Amino acid sequence: MRPDETTAESPAAEPRSVGRPTLKTIARLAGLGVTTVSRALHDAPDIGEETKARVRLLAESLGYQPNRAGVRLRTGRSHVIALVLATESEELGINSQLIYGISEVLSASSYQLVVMLHDPAGDPLGPVRNIVEAGAADGILFARIEPDDARVRFLIERGVPFVTHGRTNMGIEHPYFDFDNDAYAESAVRRLASLGRRRLTLVAPPLHLSYARHMTAGFNRGVLALGLAQIPMGTINTDSPHELIQAEVSRLINQGERPDGFVCGSAVAALAVTAGAEAAGLMLGCDFDVVVKESSNLFRKFRPAIETAHEDFRAAGRWLAQTIVGRVEGTVGVGAHFLDVPRLAPLRQSEEKVTADGY
Numbered sequence: 001m002r003p004d005e006t007t008a009e010s011p012a013a014e015p016r017s018v019g020r021p022t023l024k025t026i027a028r029l030a031g032l033g034v035t036t037v038s039r040a041l042h043d044a045p046d047i048g049e050e051t052k053a054r055v056r057l058l059a060e061s062l063g064y065q066p067n068r069a070g071v072r073l074r075t076g077r078s079h080v081i082a083l084v085l086a087t088e089s090e091e092l093g094i095n096s097q098l099i100y101g102i103s104e105v106l107s108a109s110s111y112q113l114v115v116m117l118h119d120p121a122g123d124p125l126g127p128v129r130n131i132v133e134a135g136a137a138d139g140i141l142f143a144r145i146e147p148d149d150a151r152v153r154f155l156i157e158r159g160v161p162f163v164t165h166g167r168t169n170m171g172i173e174h175p176y177f178d179f180d181n182d183a184y185a186e187s188a189v190r191r192l193a194s195l196g197r198r199r200l201t202l203v204a205p206p207l208h209l210s211y212a213r214h215m216t217a218g219f220n221r222g223v224l225a226l227g228l229a230q231i232p233m234g235t236i237n238t239d240s241p242h243e244l245i246q247a248e249v250s251r252l253i254n255q256g257e258r259p260d261g262f263v264c265g266s267a268v269a270a271l272a273v274t275a276g277a278e279a280a281g282l283m284l285g286c287d288f289d290v291v292v293k294e295s296s297n298l299f300r301k302f303r304p305a306i307e308t309a310h311e312d313f314r315a316a317g318r319w320l321a322q323t324i325v326g327r328v329e330g331t332v333g334v335g336a337h338f339l340d341v342p343r344l345a346p347l348r349q350s351e352e353k354v355t356a357d358g359y
Contacts, residue, residue: 021062022052030058044112081111081324082137084127086120086144095314097295098165101317102141109325111138120239125150132160135160139324141165145176145210162314163320163325166210167337175327177335179293179311179321181211181265184342188263188291189222191307191344195289197261199229201252203245203269212237215265231259238265240271249276263291270306293342300345308341316340 023041027034032055040047040055058064070313083102084190099115106113106300113136118127124144130150131137138161142151145166155162164176185202203221205212223230236248249272250258262277264270270292284290285305291352292299293309300308319338326332 006152017180021059021064023064025062026055026058026064026205029062029284030055043092053322054092063276078136078138079111080114081321081328082114082116082131082140082141082197083264084118084131084142085115086124087117091175094217094295097313098143098317098320102321103317104314105318105321105325106245111328120144125154126239131305134156139328141320141324146208147213150283161324163324163327163336165316165320173335175332175334176324177323177338177340178341179211179246180342181215181293182221184293184309185215185218185223185263187218187342187344188307188309189228190261190263191291191347192289192349193222193226195261195307197228199231199258199259200261200263201231201233203233203238203262205265207237212265215263219263220298224287229257231257238269240269242275245269245272246276246279249273253277253280253282258274261287262287264290267294267327269290270294270299270347271303274303274306280302291344303322307344307347309344310342334351 022287023034023037026032027037027055030037032040032051036047036051037055040052041059043052081102083099084228099113102113116131118124124142124146128142131140134157140155140162141164142158142162143165145152145164145168147169149164149168149170149288152162152168152170152172154173156174162174163286164174165178167176167178168174189200197330200219200223202216204215207213207216220230231252233252234248236245249262253276262270262273264273268319270290274284274290278284282288289305289307291307291309294310295313299306323332323336324334327334
C-alpha cells in the first residue's frame with residue numbers, strides 16, 4: 001500500500017465534518033446502513049431497542065436535524081405543526097405556557113412547531129388559509145374560537161387536520177380542548193355570594209367568542225339562582241385597555257348602586273378592576289371581592305385577597321400537541337375533546353364569611 005493510501009478504518013479516511021450532519025454521518029459512526037439508521041430514528045418496530053438508543057444518542061450528540069425538503073419529498077409531509085395566535089398583548093405568560101406545553105410533546109416527536117401570529121382585528125381565516133395553500137404544515141392549532149368559526153369550516157372542507165383551543169356551536173364534530181367557562185362563572189358567583197356579595201359585575205371576553213358566551217351564561221344562571229343583582233359593565237370586555245376598565249369601575253362605584261363583587265374573565269382585567277376600585281377608595285376583601293381564573297399562582301402570592309380558579313394552559317398545550325399528532329397520523333378520531341373542569345382555590349379560614357342565607 002502506498003504511503004498516501006488509507007483504509008476505511010483509518011482515522012485519516014474519515015471525511016471532514018462539513019456542514020450539518022446527515023443520515024450518512026450517523027450511519028458511518030454507528031457502523032450501520034443508512035436505511036437502518038433512518039428506520040431507527042422513526043422507531044420502526046423491527047429495529048432493536050439497543051440499536052435505536054445508540055442511533056438516537058449519536059443523532060442528539062451530533063445535533064442532527066432531518067432534511068425537511070427530503071422528508072417531504074419522500075412522505076408528502078412537512079412534519080411541521082402550526083400554532084396560530086393573535087398578536088394581543090401577552091397576558092401574564094399565558095401564550096408562553098401554551099407554547100411550552102405543546103413543545104414538551106413535539107420535542108419528543110419528529111414534528112416541529114411553528115408559531116404564526118395575526119392581528120386579532122383582522123380576518124382570522126387569513127393566516128389559516130395561507131398555511132393550507134402553501135402546504136406549510138401537516139396540522140394546525142388555533143384559539144379564540146367563535147360559535148360559527150369560518151376556520152373550522154374551511155379546514156374540514158380541505159381535509160386538513162386541526163385541533164382548537166375552544167369549541168364551536170356549529171353542529172360539526174371537531175377535536176378541541178376547552179375550559180368550562182360556564183361552570184367557572186357560576187362557581188365564581190357562588191363564591192362571591194358566600195362572601196356576602198349581592199351586587200355583581202361580570203368582566204367578560206368579547207361576546208363574539210364562544211367562551212364569552214359560555215361565561216356569560218354561567219354568570220347569569222348563578223345570579224338568577226341566588227337572587228342577586230347584576231350590575232352591567234357597559235361595552236367593556238377583557239380585551240379593553242386596562243385604563244378603560246379602571247375608568248368604568250370608577251364610574252360604577254360612583255353611581256347609586258355600586259357593585260361589590262366582580263367576576264373576571266382574565267387576569268389583566270382582574271388587576272384593572274382591583275386598581276380601579278382601590279383608586280375610588282374601596283378596600284379589597286372588605287368593600288368588594290374579585291374572582292378570576294388564572295394559570296399561575298401570582299395572585300395567591302401577591303394579591304391573596306383575590307379569589308382564583310386555576311386554568312392550566314401548559315396541560316392544554318400538551319393535550320393539543322398529542323391530539324394534533326394523532327390526527328395527522330390517523331390514530332385520533334375527529335370527535336376527540338377534553339373539557340377542563342374549573343377548580344376554585346379554597347377560602348382561607350381568616351377570610352371565610354357565611355351569610356344569614358347560608359350561601
